[in-house]
Amino acid sequence: MTTPADCQxxxxxxxxxxxxxxxxxxLRQQGYRALLIENQALGAGxxxxxxxxxxxxxxxxxxxxxSGSSEAIAAMPPLWRACLxxxxxxxxxxxxxxxxxxxxxxxxSITSRMAGFFASKMMRSRIAPLDAADYxxxxxxxxxxxxxxxLEEPVLDTAALxxxxxxxxxSAIWRGRVVQADGVRLTLDDGGQQITxxxxxxxxxxxxxxxxxxxxxxxxxxxxxxxPLKMVMVRGELPQGVYAHCLGASSNPRITISTHYDAQGRxxxxxxxxxxxxxxxxxxxxxxxxxxxxxxxxxxxxxFSACEFATLDIxxxxxxxxxxxxxxxxxxxxxxxxxxxxxxxLAFAPRLAARIADMLKQENxxxxxxxxxxxxxxxxxxALLPWQExxxxx
Numbered sequence: 078m079t080t081p082a083d084c085q086x087x088x089x090x091x092x093x094x095x096x097x098x099x100x101x102x103x104l105r106q107q108g109y110r111a112l113l114i115e116n117q118a119l120g121a122g123x124x125x126x127x128x129x130x131x132x133x134x135x136x137x138x139x140x141x142x143x144s145g146s147s148e149a150i151a152a153m154p155p156l157w158r159a160c161l162x163x164x165x166x167x168x169x170x171x172x173x174x175x176x177x178x179x180x181x182x183x184x185x186s187i188t189s190r191m192a193g194f195f196a197s198k199m200m201r202s203r204i205a206p207l208d209a210a211d212y213x214x215x216x217x218x219x220x221x222x223x224x225x226x227x228l229e230e231p232v233l234d235t236a237a238l239x240x241x242x243x244x245x246x247x248s249a250i251w252r253g254r255v256v257q258a259d260g261v262r263l264t265l266d267d268g269g270q271q272i273t274x275x276x277x278x279x280x281x282x283x284x285x286x287x288x289x290x291x292x293x294x295x296x297x298x299x300x301x302x303x304x305p306l307k308m309v310m311v312r313g314e315l316p317q318g319v320y321a322h323c324l325g326a327s328s329n330p331r332i333t334i335s336t337h338y339d340a341q342g343r344x345x346x347x348x349x350x351x352x353x354x355x356x357x358x359x360x361x362x363x364x365x366x367x368x369x370x371x372x373x374x375x376x377x378x379x380x381f382s383a384c385e386f387a388t389l390d391i392x393x394x395x396x397x398x399x400x401x402x403x404x405x406x407x408x409x410x411x412x413x414x415x416x417x418x419x420x421x422x423l424a425f426a427p428r429l430a431a432r433i434a435d436m437l438k439q440e441n442x443x444x445x446x447x448x449x450x451x452x453x454x455x456x457x458x459x460a461l462l463p464w465q466e467x468x469x470x471x
Contacts, residue, residue, distance in 0.1 A: 084274035084452055086112045087445055088437070089263060091255060091290055092283030093117075093457060094124035095235070096418065098242035099426040100282060100433055102167050105246055107434065108444035112274070112451060113246075114265055116254040120239040121460035122284045124423070126308070126391045128335040128347055129175060129233040130320075131157045131424045135204060149406040153424040154230050161231070166427065171241045173234035175336070178227055180213060180321040184375070185222040204228055215316040218378045232320045232335060235423075236462050243459070248450060252457035258293045261414045267455055278442050280416045280433060285394035287417055299410045299417050300397040307356035308391055309348040309368040310464050313384030317344055323375055325351055332371055337464050345464040348372075353391075361388045387470050389463055395419045411436050 088104055090097045093115030104111040115121075133154040159165035161174060181204060204226040209217075212225050243250060253267035261276045279294075281287045288301050318336055325331030333350040352371055356364040365386040372381055396408040396419055407429040408419045416436060420429040437443075463469055 084272065086110050086274060086276045087442065088278045088280060089114065089276040090280045090282055092281065092286060093119040093250065094122050094282065094284060095238060095242065095423055095426045096420040096429055097282035098239060099167065100280065100430040101246055101249065102242055103430040103434060105249065110445045112249050112251065114251045114253055114255065115457040118458045118460040119243055120235065122286065123393060124235055124239060125460050125462050126389060127235050127423045128333065128349060129235045130179065130335065131231050131233065132422060133230045135228050135230065150422065150424055156427055157231065157424070167242065169238070169241050171237065173237045175232040175234055176318065176320040177231055179230050179232060181226040181228055181324060182216060182321055183223045183324040213319070215319050215376070220378050236459070239459060247456055250456055251454040255290065255293060272454060278414055278416065278437060280418060282418050285392055287394065291417065294415055301394055302397040302401060303392040303394050305357045306349065306353040306391045306393065307359065307364050308353045308389040309364060310387045310389065311346040311348065311368070311381070311384050312339060312343055312470065315344045315346055315384065316379070319346065322350065329354060332375065337462065340465045340467065347464065364388050385470055395421050407432055409433055409436060
């Protein structure tokens with residue numbers, strides 16, 4: 078075991094998803110001697126299963142009432158757009174923008190029932206109804222009887238996002254598993270090779286992995302809850318560039334479609350929404366059949382008979398809520414040198430980083446005088462997106 082004398086950090090971040098990487102970038106910009114550790118590959122947790130949607134709150138207002146979640150997230154798309162243009166707090170110009178916007182579509186029955194709602198002042202500020210001539214190609218069919226709206230919420234390539242956040246700071250990103258925690262003195266193990274280092278503050282941004290890390294620190298709070306999803310991937314001769322939500326009867330879209338590409342460049346639709354929420358009660362075969370039926374009902378003019386369908390079981394981690402409901406905002410809890418954090422949504426990563434940076438200052442943890450480098454240690458590498466792993470399709 079090595080214990081370099083200079084292996085000291087202002088902040089050690091455990092968890093290499095977008096939340097941890099964004100925090101690392103922000104802290105290092107501010108002069109902190111910050112280090113991130115990841116025991117798998119960067120983005121290997123919840124990040125790579127995300128659809129890449131930067132929500133602005135519209136989907137949370139679909140029942141006609143603006144929720145706390147809707148209000149908290151409303152400022153996120155402009156913040157992300159500034160970063161994508163190179164004018165924000167993090168330079169994300171290298172990130173591929175999958176789509177500058179999304180669409181919301183409604184069936185004929187829902188459109189008639191919700192006409193007044195869509196004409197309300199609240200929704201006019203969030204979405205724009207389109208003329209039929211401006212519909213995306215997938216809805217320009219004579220049998221389509223609904224209405225299409227444009228949502229000014231971008232969709233990003235999550236793999237490119239992870240790369241853009243990590244690349245300038247690779248020397249401060251270490252691979253390994255924390256095997257011992259003595260206060261804020263940590264021992265990291267990477268295949269039998271170990272290193273011990275000290276931090277002034279530890280931040281847990283490991284998603285579902287936060288629970289095990291808290292146990293390692295001898296803590297039973299804050300507690301975590303998980304919300305499972307059974308997402309569906311569809312591969313084949315599909316319309317490209319579809320990023321759309323189908324309005325359903327609840328606040329959650331009936332189905333959400335985002336377009337991606339596998340390792341050979343073939344088109345993949347990634348399906349979420351109520352389909353994925355309810356799908357956790359189904360077997361894989363039942364969920365594939367349900368997805369086929371839902372697509373056939375909603376888009377009957379598209380032939381899905383030759384498409385491949387696969388399922389993905391996901392568990393989204395977040396702080397435990399008294400009634401098990403979905404959190405409205407980011408979560409940050411700081412106690413005795415350890416901050417536990419969950420962003421709760423991909424779009425909230427900048428908000429979470431700002432909250433933690435403020436907490437550090439409140440605790441009088443300011444950047445070190447010298448920004449010395451860290452000892453050399455293996456880099457964790459980058460995770461593939463699930464639809465790029467061919468074994469998922471077998």
